[in-house]
Amino acid sequence: MWNNSQPRGLRKRSARQRHNPLLRRSDRIENMLTLAVVVLAFAMLPLAILVGARTIDSQLTLAEKQVADYxxxxxxxxxxxxxxxxxxxxxxxxxxxxxxxxxxxxxxxxxxxxxxxxxxxxxxxxxxxxxxxxxxxxPMSSSAARVAGVIAGLFTWFAVMMIALSGFLICRASLNRSRDAQWDRDLRQFLDSTTRH
Structure with a gap:
């Protein structure tokens, strides 16, 4: 019986990817890492907004204190x-x-x-x-306090994403070396098998 929870085309495509002999384990790992980086980019947005809002609040409080004291x-x-x-x-x-x-x-x-x-x-x-x-x-102005908050939020997002992307690129370079070595082994094995016939 046909399962309505997943479209037939998507089921066929995912099945082809699982059984595709050219799609190696390293390719699947790289796909998962790519997805993780994309998910992290979206997940970091609320945190960056929260950091920015907290910074704006603290800077506005400081600005009000300076206006009162200076x-x-x-x-x-x-x-x-x-x-x-x-x-x-x-x-x-x-x-x-x-x-x-x-x-x-x-x-x-x-x-x-x-x-x-x-x-x-x-x-x-x-x-x-x-x-x-x-x-x-x-004294600090309220507009300067808001700019500081926006910068803090953007810096938080960019800092986390730069770390994540650096880790992704390091893992990808390692996966590429692993893929190249595997292809070399497979090609040598194929060539050895054809020379025997």
């Missing part, structure tokens, strides 16, 4: 600006800085601040300071 004060430069070489992954670039001071309660704080080129001594400039009155960067 404030601007007016600093006064104590000398003319000087260029400082900054090395980056993209290209070397320059940043101008100058020593500056600012009032924080009853204290006077000092630090080198980033200024425009050719800024003279005595220039007043707004800077960001943290809750302790120390020089800091501008």
């Amino acid at each position: 404030r601007t004060v007016t600093a006064t430069t104590l000398a003319d600006s000087t260029g400082v070489s900054v090395t980056s992954d993209v290209a070397p670039s320059g940043v101008d800085t100058a020593p500056a001071k600012w009032a924080w309660g009853d204290e006077t704080r000092h630090a080198d601040i980033t200024v425009d080129p050719a800024t003279p001594s005595g220039t007043k400039q707004d800077i960001w300071v943290n809750a302790d009155g120390n020089l800091t960067t501008e």
Whole structure:
């Protein structure tokens, strides 16, 4: 009786693949590994989205804390600006800085601040300071927090997939060597059998 659970064409094709003399054990292993990598790629999507969402939440919390704690004060430069070489992954670039001071309660704080080129001594400039009155960067924006989350999610997915693909390629190279050796053995056996007749 015909089984409705599997189409007849699919049953015939899978039966042919099982009994195909050219389809070796290494071919079946490679097919299973390929399927595993594809399944992993789809299975990793929810995890990558979860990592991205968690990162966005944590970065938004940090941004809110920075907005609450950080404030601007007016600093006064104590000398003319000087260029400082900054090395980056993209290209070397320059940043101008100058020593500056600012009032924080009853204290006077000092630090080198980033200024425009050719800024003279005595220039007043707004800077960001943290809750302790120390020089800091501008608070993180909500858009930057979301971008960080997206990058974290994409990095998670790509990192796992790169590891999986590397493992797949290593296994495939080993299977190819095994296949080549098996073909050599079979060809030698075939040639030996034909020379005997």
